[in-house]
Structures are given as structure tokens and as C-alpha cells.
Amino acid sequence: xxxxxxxxxxxxxxxxxxxxxxxxxxxxxxxxxxxxxxxxxxxxxxxxxxxxxxxxxxxxxxxxxxxxxxxxxxxxxxxxxxxxxxxxxxxxxxxxxxxxxxxxxxxxxxxxxxxxxxxxxxxxxxxxxxxxxxxxxxxxxxxxxxxxxxxxxxxxxxxxxxxxxxxxxxxxxxxxxxxxxxxxxxxxxxxxxxxxxxxxxxxxxxxxxxxxxxxxxxxxxxxxxxxxxxxxxxxxxxxxxxxxxxxxxxxxxxxxxxxxxxxxxxxxxxxxxxxxxxxxxxxxxxxxxxxxxxxxxxxxxxxxxxxxxxx
Numbered sequence: 001x002x003x004x005x006x007x008x009x010x011x012x013x014x015x016x017x018x019x020x021x022x023x024x025x026x027x028x029x030x031x032x033x034x035x036x037x038x039x040x041x042x043x044x045x046x047x048x049x050x051x052x053x054x055x056x057x058x059x060x061x062x063x064x065x066x067x068x069x070x071x072x073x074x075x076x077x078x079x080x081x082x083x084x085x086x087x088x089x090x091x092x093x094x095x096x097x098x099x100x101x102x103x104x105x106x107x108x109x110x111x112x113x114x115x116x117x118x119x120x121x122x123x124x125x126x127x128x129x130x131x132x133x134x135x136x137x138x139x140x141x142x143x144x145x146x147x148x149x150x151x152x153x154x155x156x157x158x159x160x161x162x163x164x165x166x167x168x169x170x171x172x173x174x175x176x177x178x179x180x181x182x183x184x185x186x187x188x189x190x191x192x193x194x195x196x197x198x199x200x201x202x203x204x205x206x207x208x209x210x211x212x213x214x215x216x217x218x219x220x221x222x223x224x225x226x227x228x229x230x231x232x233x234x235x236x237x238x239x240x241x242x243x244x245x246x247x248x249x250x251x252x253x254x255x256x257x258x259x260x261x262x263x264x265x266x267x268x269x270x271x272x273x274x275x276x277x278x279x280x281x282x283x284x285x286x287x288x289x290x291x292x293x294x295x296x297x298x299x300x301x302x303x304x305x306x307x308x309x310x311x
Contacts, residue, residue, distance in 0.1 A: 003033070004050040006058060006104060007119060011068040011151055013039050014214055014272075017225035018067065025065045025221065029053055042070075042279070055104055066217030070151050075104070077125050079114040082138040086110055089137070096135040100127060114139075152280050159273035166207040166266030170259075173199050177259035193245040196258040203262040204238050207269060230268060234261040 013019055019037040022044060026035045031052025037044040046058055059069045084093060090108045097103050102122025107115040116128060125141065132139045176196055179186050186192055211234075214227025241256035248254055 004048055004055075005119075006046045006048065006055050008044045008046065008059060008062060009070040010037070010042050010044055010062060011070045011155070012214075012217075013037075013042055013067060015039065015226035017218070017223060018214075021218070021221045021223050021225070022062060022065055022067060025061055026058065029058065029061055032058070040279075065221055068151075075117055075120060077114075077116045077118065077128055077141065079116065079129070079132070080112050080140045081108075081114050081132060082112060082140065084108065084110065084112050084114070084137055093132060093135055093137060096131050097128070100131055103128075149280075149284075152276070156273065156276045156280060159269060159276055162207045162210075163266065163269045163273050166203050166262070166269055169199050169203050170262045170266045173203075173259050173262045177256075193241075193254070193256050193258075196256060197242060197245050200238060200241075200258040200262050203265055204234065208234060208265040211265070211268075230264070234264055237261040 010022065013022070016039050019039040023035050023037045026032055026037075026044070026046060029048075031049040032046060033049065034047040035044065036046075044062065048058065062069050081093065084090060087110060090110060093114070094106065094108055097106055097116065100118075100123050102119040104117040104119055106117070118124070118128060129139045129141070173196055175182055175184065176186070176192055176199075208231070211227045211231040214225060215231040218225045218228050237257040238261040241258045241261070244251050244254060244256050
């Protein structure tokens with residue numbers, strides 16, 4: 001029985017319910033022994049039998065639940081391996097890499113290109129290049145992309161833009177919904193409800209689109225999450241208000257709640273933006289702390305006693 005551990009960085013988790021959904025999915029896989037998905041750090045730690053299931057199969061299972069597997073920052077090595085120009089050479093290097101604990105995946109090709117994923121707690125680029133050199137080939141490190149950081153910055157930028165759009169539309173929606181607060185007199189001839197409807201559509205449909213996709217993912221996995229709550233709540237307010245706007249004769253009151261739908265979505269996007277920024281800072285701090293750990297340890301044995309000291 002070959003016990004392996006695999007750590008996956010997961011994007012798209014919006015709440016603790018998402019983490020539970022992924023855990024349930026992975027625990028059903030044959031060969032998976034233990035799963036721990038942490039929403040705060042956006043990681044999944046999986047213990048499994050490598051004879052029954054592979055890293056790639058586990059990652060595919062995560063993506064089938066509707067979430068995205070993100071290659072962790074600094075955990076991918078891009079190399080040009082001089083001399084690896086035929087299948088035999090590829091097999092030779094692949095067999096050599098199999099001897100290293102901590103290799104999470106490897107993509108080798110006969111055009112001398114190699115992409116190698118690794119767990120920094122178990123190995124490092126230096127060890128990987130040494131084993132390749134011992135195999136008789138020369139590895140040259142190419143510029144690699146910090147995918148985790150790239151995805152995180154992309155998400156932060158996207159949330160910032162969504163918040164800006166939501167704010168631009170929510171301000172006039174709020175003013176038109178409560179004109180007395182701003183000492184504004186709106187003529188009766190102005191179709192206020194229709195204007196509110198038109199202003200709310202971009203917030204409800206475009207800014208709030210991520211909540212609908214999150215709800216569909218939850219339904220696919222026969223569960224519910226925070227996205228479901230937001231989508232149902234704001235949609236109820238929007239649909240009711242739309243019916244009042246276009247079919248007023250069916251309702252006793254002409255009161256609408258477009259402001260409720262738009263402002264809730266806008267403020268939740270603001271919260272997600274701030275959360276993403278905080279997670280980004282925490283991730284960078286953790287990486288720096290990991291970088292401070294010593295690469296080697298010196299063991300001093302005292303032959304006159306049973307004590308061992310480290311330095």
C-alpha cells in the first residue's frame with residue numbers, strides 16, 4: 001500500500017459550504033483515505049493510496065464539482081532539459097524524478113521542455129535539477145509564472161471592477177428610492193420605478209452573475225451555499241419589484257425593492273474584494289515564513305550519552 005499526500009490550491013470557494021462540498025466529493029473517490037479542505041487558506045490536503053488513484057484524478061474530481069485547481073505559487077518548475085529529445089530520454093528523466101518525494105506532477109516532452117510540480121515541504125528546485133544532472137542531462141531553468149499570485153491578482157482586480165460598477169448604479173438607485181433623504185422632489189410624470197428597474201439590471205445580472213453560477217454549482221452537487229442565499233434573496237426582491245413596475249394593477253402597493261437587491265449585491269462584492277485582498281496578504285506572509293526555514297540541519301551526536309542536539 002503506497003500512502004501519498006497531495007496539497008491542492010483551490011479557487012472559487014466562496015464559503016465553508018463550498019469546502020464541505022469538495023470534501024464530500026473527494027471522500028467518495030476510491031483510494032482516498034483522508035481529506036481536509038480549508039476554506040480560509042483555499043487548500044485541500046488529501047491522503048491517498050497512489051496504487052488506486054493519482055494526483056491528476058483527484059484534481060479532475062475537484063474541477064468536476066465546479067471549482068478550479070490553481071497551481072500553488074512557486075511550486076512549479078519550468079525547465080529546458082538539454083538532450084531530452086526522444087522518448088527514451090523522457091522515460092529516463094521521468095524514472096529519475098519518481099525517486100524524489102514531493103513531486104506532484106510532471107509534464108515532459110521530446111522538445112526538451114519540462115514542467116514539474118512539487119511540494120516545497122518535501123523538495124525544492126535545487127534537488128530536482130540535481131537528480132536530472134545525475135541522469136546525464138543539463139536542466140536550464142526558464143522563467144516561470146507564479147500562477148497562484150496571478151490568479152489571485154486577477155480575482156482582486158475583477159472584484160474591484162465589479163464593486164465600482166455596482167457602486168455607480170447603486171448610488172442613483174438609492175437616491176431615487178429615498179428622495180426625501182436628499183430633499184429631492186421627483187415629478188409624478190417621471191417613471192421612477194421604470195428607471196430603477198433599468199438601473200438595477202446591470203447590478204443584478206452582471207455584478208451578481210457570480211452568485212448565480214455559485215448557486216448552479218451547489219445545485220449540481222445537491223447542496224446549498226451562501227451564493228444560493230444571495231441569489232434567491234436578491235432575485236426575489238428584483239422579480240417582485242419588476243412585477244410591480246410592469247403589472248401595477250395586480251398589486252395593492254406601488255412600493256418596489258430594487259434598492260435592496262442592488263445594494264446587497266454591491267456590499268457583498270465589496271466584502272469579497274476586501275476578503276480577497278486580506279487572503280492575498282496572508283498568503284504572501286506565509287510564503288515568506290516558509291522561505292525562512294533552514295534548508296539543512298546539523299545533528300551532533302554525543303557518544304557518551306543518549307542525547308542528540310541540533311544546530
